Amino acid sequence: METWSLAALSVLLGLVVRWSVSLNFYSGAGKPPLYGDYEAQRHWQEITYNLPINQWYFNTSDNNLQYWGLDYPPLTAYHSFLCAYIANLINPDWIALNTSHGYESPTHKLFMRTTVFIADLIVYIPGLVLYCFCLKETSANKKVSILLCILLYPGLILIDYGHFQYNAVSLGFALWGVLGLSCNWHLLGSLAFCLALNYKQMELYHALPFFCYLLGKCFKQGLNGRGLALLMKVAFTVVASFALCWLPFLTDLEQILEVLRRLFPVDRGLFEDKVANVWCSLSILLKIKRILSPHTQLLLSFAFTVLALLPACIKLTLQPTLKGFKFALVNCSLAFFLFSFQVHEKSILLVSMPVCLIINEVPFVSTWFLLVSTFSMLPLLLKDGLLLPYIVTTLTFLLVSVTVLSVHEKTSEEAVGLKKVRFPGLRVWSNTISYSFIVSVIMMAVLTFTSATLIPPVRFPDLFPVLISCVSCAHFMVFLIYFNIVYLWDSQNEGNRKKTC
Amino acid sequence: MAAPRRSMDSSGRCWFLALALGVSLLKCLLIPTYYSTDFEVHRNWLAITHSLPVSQWYYEETSQWTLDYPPFFSWFEYALSHVAKYFDREMLVTRNLNYSSNATVLFQRFSVIFTDILFIYAVSECCKTIDNKKAKQNVLEQPAFILAVLLLWNFGLLIVDHIHFQYNGFLFGLMLLSVARLSQKRYLEGALLFAVLLNLKHIYLYVAPAYGVYLLRSYCFTAFKPDGSVRWHSFSFLRAVSLALIVCFVFALSLGPFIVLGQLPQVLSRLFPFKRGLCHAYWAPNFWALYNAVDKSLLIIGMKFKFLDADKIPTASMTGGLVQEFQHTVLPTVTPLATLICTFISIMPSVFCLWFKPRGPRGFLQCLTLCALSSFMFGWHVHEKAILLAILPFSLLSVKSRKEAGIYLILATTGHLSLFPLLFTTPEFPIKILLMLLFTLYSFSSLKTLFRKEGPLLNWPETLYLTGLVPLEVICEAVYPLTAWNERLPFIPLLLTSVYCAFGISYAWLRLYVTVLTEPTAVKQRKDQ
Incomplete structure (x- = not known):
């Protein structure tokens, strides 16, 4: 069969799964007074459509910031405005100012789901298809296999189509950024990444690798000649695209500061709910x-984050290769997720996206990571009533990656990229790796089963969420070390070879 | 990938398992979708069989959805109800009409998914009868693999069973299994399976002639002349008697209790309700849809040019398409007997062909498909779902020859599209479109690849016709509801779909008939013997 029809089949399959998941509940369905992210997105449509642009981020009598106040950058607000415009054409009640709070109806759900679907279809999926087809040194069938696996990654589907968010847009723009850089369209890449940043500030997790890669490229071309020109061009693109996105807010300094205050709420605390990161796990x-002052917490988390991401960034600046860039994206975002301030459980998607991109290089570990990342959001998904789609999509992903990528056969040292790593007295056997994978999967299955069926003891109402976040955090720590080792030990030679092709 | 033959087989098996698991997972994802009144029908049957003695099964009528499947299906529901009580006891109470708690939905949906295991097994048996002698390197291009996808991921079966809600999966499983047994020359087993199937759902009576003639010819006769015709003296009484014994035993097991209770007339009147109209509420795309359409257009033309007197026309016919009783105004009204005769006449040639031009299992499958298609074309009160009865067995032939692959594409695409009105709710709209695209794209590209050396599968008028399905669907689902006519004539999209699809299905039926009748005899026969 032709490659294009296989690719089209994969995309169609991905879309079927997406839409089927979207028939399930969304976050906060029928749970007044605060509802959930679904209501947040609806509320933003209401705010952006009914209020003048200079009041969007301000607390006014019509805009109670305590009730799902807008706290994403301008592009999200514009997107909400666009959706609200269409919503108004269909049914003005959906976005009526103040009276529409907590509006829920089957038709409205359908509308909201469709907006996610369309955004996904416009931004994320085309980017993904192009990315897979631009992969080098891979056969056509392999490209389609990779495409199918990434399309079926359950975490993103469950959060966007189940829980309800628009992660596919920001991640999709970031993906377009990666695509741009891998095709040597540096300006397009930086533009796409700026759009991603202006859609969700969490995209900052990916910012450093983009910066280091482009900087490294400039250094490589010589800072006197073409490199400087490239640097100027990239800098101009970034500034211009930021200016364009922020144009309506540039009228007043107070406006800019208010938006920034909304985007980076430092007073919200080190972490929220149960996150699978280091701080939350340590706090058991x-x-x-309680021990440290908020200021110290901020400094501490900053210091640890910088320490964790420094090695990868330095190596990337010195050797700006494409493979290195993807690994650095993984390392940096994982470091941010584990150590930085105010992390949400959903932020793991920011790590998953780059991990999806290296599924070609290290299929086994990537698949493992993607499974754990979905598992780490289980408490959230359980709260939303998404247990069945969680189980089904996870099994589908496992099945697909085993069948089309045969990940179970790729546990040898060479396949996981640890061949060059030689610690005295320490050897990694492939059996160890596959056994630990099986143990990990069984552990996740058991925890899923128990937290879905058993009632926790009265003394520890949060027993299962805490257990899940600790187990996931332990996994993520190992993955952080692993990805760093693989990247840092990846020799210069190979890097050069990869770059030339 | 110069893999030796054995590892080739094992990788094929892995792929088959992955396909089966994958589609089962997809079915699980479809659990929260819309379900039709058939859901309540089956829930009611669970309740009836669980809470009432056998003697009242076919008399109970608290709900309008009375038990109208043969006894084995009632026993099947009875067995299911013993699992159901662990999910939710309330669903087993006959008074609880339209009861649909979460546990009930989960149980009913999972019961369909679970019983589909039989279908999966049957498909794997069917795939074994397809020889992969071409030994292509790529598993994806093996006929057996393509067949597995065409059957397991069949669009019609997915939406009818797992969205609309019915138990066709395991029933078709039984049918395919009996087909596989017949082609493996395990005739008695095949006959047993088919007899059981008939007592599960009597719609399979449509294809019974093919079974009867094939079993008689290839099992009861043991020797053949060189040209393939039977030697009459070789008739084996022993075989005929054992065959008859098996079939009678199954029927006795099924209908016996009701004969003892003296309820046979009641059971039969439930199974064959001729009180219903010629066409279902939505016209199945068959000959009668065309007949109705011609009648209607003649009426309109006649009214316009004053050939007909408006006073003499019964008013009910003007709202036709939505009411069950359809009165023809210009053309003669069709009676059940007429449809029966038409069906009989249209089936005959294929059955004769099976007898006089034997082509082994292939001829049997052709005859089976023709029986199903003919009765679909001319039957009384045919449901659009009945087209699956032709599409599924015909999939087996589509991977064998180029000609049949072309007919299959026309039949499957139009037949599946004609199922669209089953799902009319908006949330399911994207699913049906996407699944349809998925299946159609796969069937086209895989069959094209399979026969790429033998030229194109479709000629240009056929391609044009199939392309026309796209604008048809766009007009019916998107454009027409926005126009002013939608208020006054809401049935126009259904009518258009059914008439347009009726052309395709009639064409596929005719072409298959022509292929079967003109194909040379005895080419394959020698090999099969």
Whole structure:
């Protein structure tokens, strides 16, 4: 069969799964007074459509910031405005100012789901298809296999189509950024990444690798000649695209500061709910939130984050290769997720996206990581009533990656990229790796089963969420070390060879 | 990938397993979708069989959805109800009409998914009868693999069973299994399976002639002349008796209790309700849809040019298409007997062909498909779902020859599209479109690849016709509801779909008939013997 029809089949399959998941519940369905992210997105449509642009981020009598106040950058607000415009054409009640709070109806759900679907179809999926087809040194069938696997990654589907968010847009723009850089269209890449940043500030997790890669490229071309020109061009693109996105807010300094205050709420605390990161897991043993002052917490998390991401960034600046760039994206975002301030459980998607991109290089570990990342959001998904789609999509992903990528056969040292790593007295056997994978999968299955069926003891109402986040955090720590080792030990030679093709 | 033959087989098996698991997972994803009144029908049957003695099964009428499947299906529901009580006891109470708690939905949906295991097994048996002698390197291009996808991922079966809600999966499983047994020359097993199937759902009576003639010819006769015709003296009484014994035993098991209770007339009157109209509420795309359409257009033309007197026309016919009783105004009204005769006449040639031009299992499958298609074309009160009865067995032939692959594409695409009105709810709209595209794209590209050395599968008028389905669908689903006519004439999209698809299905039926009648005899026969 032709490659294009296989690719089209994969995309169609991905879309079927997406839409089927979207028939399930969304976050906060029928749960007044605060509802959930679904209501947040609807509320933003209401705000952006009914209020003048200079009041969007301000607390006014019509805009109670305590009730799902807008806290994403301008592009999200524009997107909300666009959706609200269409919503108004269909049914003005959906976005009526103040009276529409908590509006829920089957038709409205359908409308909201469709907006996600269309955004996904416009931004994320084309980017993904192009990315897979631009992969080098891979056969046509392999490209389609990779495409199918990434399309079926359950985490993104469950959060966007189940829980309800528009992660596919920001991640999609970031993907377009990666695509641009890998095709040597540096300006297009930086433009796409700026759009991603202006859609969700969390995209900052990916910012450093983009910066280091482009900087490294400039250094490589010589800072006197073409490199400087490239640097100027990239800098101009970035500034211009930012200016364009922020244009309506540039009228007043107070406006800009208010938006920034909304985007980076430092007073919200080190972490929220149960996140699978280091701080949350540590707080079982010692209550960091109580022991240290907020300021110290901020400094501490900043210091750890920088330490964790420094090696990858330095290597990337010195050797700006494409493979290195993708690994650096993984390392940096994972470091941010594990150590930075105010992390949400959904932020793991920011790590998953680059991990999807290296599924070709390290299929086994990537698949493992993607499974764990979905698992780490289980408490959230359970709260939304998405247990069945969670189980089904996870099994589908596992099935697809085993069949089309045969990940189970790729556990040898060479396949996981650890061949060059030689620690004295320490050897990694492929059996160890596959056994630990099986143990990990069984652990996740058991935890899923128990937290779905058992009622936790009264003394520890959060027992299962905490267990899940600790297990996931332990996994993520190992993955952080692993990805760093693979990247840092990846020799210069190979890097050069990869770059030339 | 110069893999040796054995590892080739094992990789094929892996792929088959992955396909089966994948489609089962997809079915699980479809659990929260819309379900039709058939859901309540089956829930009611669960309740009837669970809470009432056998003697009242076919008399109970608290709900309008009375038990109208043969006894084995009632026993099947009875067995299911013993699992159902662990999910939710309330669904087993006959008074609880339209009861649909979460546990009930989960149970009913999972019961369909679970019983589909039989279908999966049957498909794997069917795939074994397809020889992969071409030994292509790529598993994806093996006929057996393509057949597995065409059957397991069949669009019609997915939406009818797992969205609309019915238990066709395991029934078709039984049918395919009996087909596979017949082609493996395990005739008695095949006959047993088909007899059981008939007592599960009597719609399979449509294809019974093919079974009867094929079994008689290839099992009861043991020797053949060189040209393939039977030697009459070789008739084996022993075989005929054992065949008859098996079939009678199954029927006795099924109908016996009701004969003892003296309820046979009641059971039969439930199974064959001739009180219903010629066409279902939505016209199945068959000959009668065309007949109705011609009648209607003649009426309109007649009214316009004053050939007909408006006073003499019964008013009910003007709202036709939505009411069950359809009175023809210009053309003669069709009676059940007329449809029966038409069906009989249209089936005959294929059955004769099976007898006089034997082509082994291939001829049997052709005859089976023709029986199903003919009765679909001319039957009384045919449901659009009945087209699956032709599409599924015909999939087996589509991977064998180029000509049949072309007919299959026309039949499957139009037949599946004609199922669209089953799902009319908006949330399911994207699913049906996407699944249809998925299946159609796969069937086209895989069959094209399979026969790429033998030229194109479709000629240009056929391609044009199939392309026409796209604008048809766009007009019916998107454009027409926005126009002013939608208020006054809401049935126009259904009518258009059914008439347009009726052309395709009639064409596929005719072409298959022509192929079967003109194909040379005894080419394959020698090999099969």
